[in-house]
Amino acid sequence: MCNYYLNRKIVQSFFAMGLVLGCSTAFAQTKNVNTIDTAKTADTTSKIYLLNKTQKKSNLLQATSTVYTNQLITTPAPSFLQALPGKLSGLYTRQRSGIQDNDSPTGVIDFKIRGQAPLILIDGVPRDFTSIEPESIQSITILKDALSTVMFGQNSSGNIIQVITQRPKVTPFTLSFTAQHGVQSQLDKSKTVSAADYAILYNEALNNDNLPPVYTAADIMAYKTGADPIGHPDTDFKSLFFKKNASLDRYNININSGNETARFYVALDYQNEGGFLNTANLNTYSTNAGVERYIVRSNVNIDLSKNLNVGLNIFGRIQNANGPGASNNTAYQSIYNTPNNAYNVFNADGSLSGSTTYNNNIYGYLNNSGYTKSTDRDLAIDIELTQKLNFVIPGLWAKANISYNNTVAQTVNRTKSFAVFSLNPGGTTASYNQIGTNGSQSNSIGFDARRTYTYGKFSLGYDKSFGDHNLSLLVLGDNQSTTVDLLLPAKYTNLAGNATYNFKEKYFAEAALSYGGFNRFSPGNRFGLFYAAGLGWNLAKEDFLKDVSWINTIKPRINYGRTGNANVGYYVYDQYYASGGTSSVYYFGQSPTGARGYSEQSLANPNATWEKANKLNVGLDLAMFANRLSITSEYFNDFYFDLMQTRGNSTSLIGQNYPTENVGKNRFTGFENSVSWNGKIKSVGYFITANATLLQSKVIYQDEIFRPLDYQKRTGLPVGQIFGYQAIGFFQSQADINASPVVDGYTPVPGDIKYKDLNGDGIIDQFDATALGTQKPLIYYGLTAGFNVKGFDMSFTFQGVANRNIADGLYYEFQNGGQAYEANLNRWTPSNANNANYPRLSVGSNSNNQRTSSFWLQSVDYLRLQNVDLGYTLPNQWVSKLKLRNIRVFANGFNLYSFDKLNYSDPEAFNSVFPIRRTFNFGVNIKL
Incomplete structure (x- = not known):
């Protein structure tokens, strides 16, 4: 692929008129559109870290997409993953939650490359923290095909997100300070x-369930008029206990300096993210849901001699998350799920109000339950030695890498109880019943996780040009050991090689091979062979096009390979037995002599092996009109x-769970397209870039349970296809019910959802479930422009995103503590039978109405204005008077x-209690 740099903004991707065309392009945010010199360094960085070799981007035969620092710093998001949506062709993302204190890559955002969950590498090493300050990220590259990932052996099938931090470079001393304040x-x-x-x-709902009412007409009137706020409250808990806004402050200092002998990059970063809980500040400690983050980074590179270089990277991070003793999750759940008439917050005497049904007052949760504080501590150290071996063979070099990563996550709980008081009805003076106790305290500390990663790699490379022939060779061996909590280490061992050749940068060939193993497979069955190869041809350098000046690159390319994925449980090849405790002591004979019994655990699978993928990638790169x-x-x-996968013919009759086995087959096909244009009109530099991906998946084989009807079979349908019942309206009368198929295990009444009898047997049962929603390819796209x-x-x-459905009843009535929503108001009643768009109400779960069906099917397609950045760089004549190089306010x-069709939920975070956040951010960047 080709990659050019203008205006400091990534220019990528377009899917238009079915063209199989594209090229990712980045723009430098300068006052003109001239290509910046440092872009070539960024171009090759990911290859340096992945394969210890350097290739021009235009020479690559791989499918990759890249963004750079200046496309990341424009997005005020805590995680770099949240800055990527719409900017990388082939990367699918979904903001699944707005939770503030979760640094797990999948805790906040789902991300997939060509339908697969990718491995995240930071400076070439697998790491699982994503809240890295964007200023310290030089580039993020996604690797999407076999040729770009195969050297990772049994970690190569899921594709890769490769993060490269800032590399020290030869430059005078420079200091950059950024201060930002945001409102969320x-x-x-x-x-x-x-x-x-x-x-x-x-x-x-009670009447529909043949139960007596609990509210009188006088009660309802009192709720409407507000005449009795204590006994008949109407409390909007969301507006009362959620702040409209929360702050986001961040300060960053980074320093870069170096000469031909020694170079360094150092960064310090502080971020404080305020919480949305409206606490009363009664305590000497905070009970709000805030997050503080401290980061220090030091990347140093020293030439010990003309041929020997040493690099040292150190990264440290402390992240503190705060919350009430009841926990942030409990507080949010209570605010959202407590109905408005549950209680007034305070009684007339100032005590906390409550009842036997609602015995935990939200005000008490937020202010009187103590506090929790979770702390994540991360330390990452990389050491790299590079030795040029030109004195042995010109172009030969060797490199050794050692990395250590340690993460400790712990939570301190300092909780206490509180009582609520319910008003006794009647009587001449107010009296209250106490529910719960006040002041009972509990202190505990728990380790949520401890993860240790060690990684070592030795590589030997050869780069040489022989006239018009350019050759690069690489062999390496690496080992990764991961220890999570008290589990035994998981170890990946890999031997790999790569060869790249081109003639006059016109004809290209590349091949890669790896022999990788994983210690969770049975002995003798741990290592597999993985391979990939590719060819390319830059027609623009042929004689018949050399005089066509407006064509810079026309390069078709193709590669094919086999990759692997070690998706296996904890030593599943061994059969385990566990004690049943004191209840499993068995006695023999007449004397009370007992022997403890042990029970067999899930069945072992000694034949488990790695998952495999055969991948074909065909690409075309075009660059025209001076790029x-x-x-x-x-x-x-x-x-x-x-x-x-677990076989469909497994049975519970044996009394044990069947193991997963290597039986499934899926296919993912699609197109990724990108187009970009940059130009200049007088003094105005501008760019526009667009990208789109079309992804189609198909289940080729899975060992299904026996399904006699073709429309129920999963094989042949998209991966993750929704299945349920086809709704055909509501039962309107008893006569309608009598004339309709029988609902198995349920007696319908008017207002219930009516389903189609697909097999015509007169019964609505499991044999009437079918595929729901669209089976069209998933499309995800992005557009970035600027001037x-x-x-x-x-x-x-x-x-x-387009062609995406969910089939969830997100707002069933009276669930999760009893809440009801505006969507429930237009329910079916005899007087509203013709206009209703919601079934009759029930107090509890309704097995007929709340089953998965087309009635609840929702389109979650959307177009989001993801990010806007506006800045002004002060004129040099002003800045130079302050002895500064640059000042930019933004x-x-x-x-x-x-833009979406959902009127009651966000199309991305539709199943999270934590809404995603909108941020407006202001700041200044000063460079010395």
């Missing part, structure tokens, strides 16, 4: 009903087999607006 708000669309409506709906237009397209066909003129610069990013926003 929660994107919450859920709408609850008033206390009066809740009482009406609840009485109606102002760049286009790249990829077609991929990835066949995954030997996937670990700069006379010190002003602006950029924005749109990002979206404002940016994140998650600004979404």
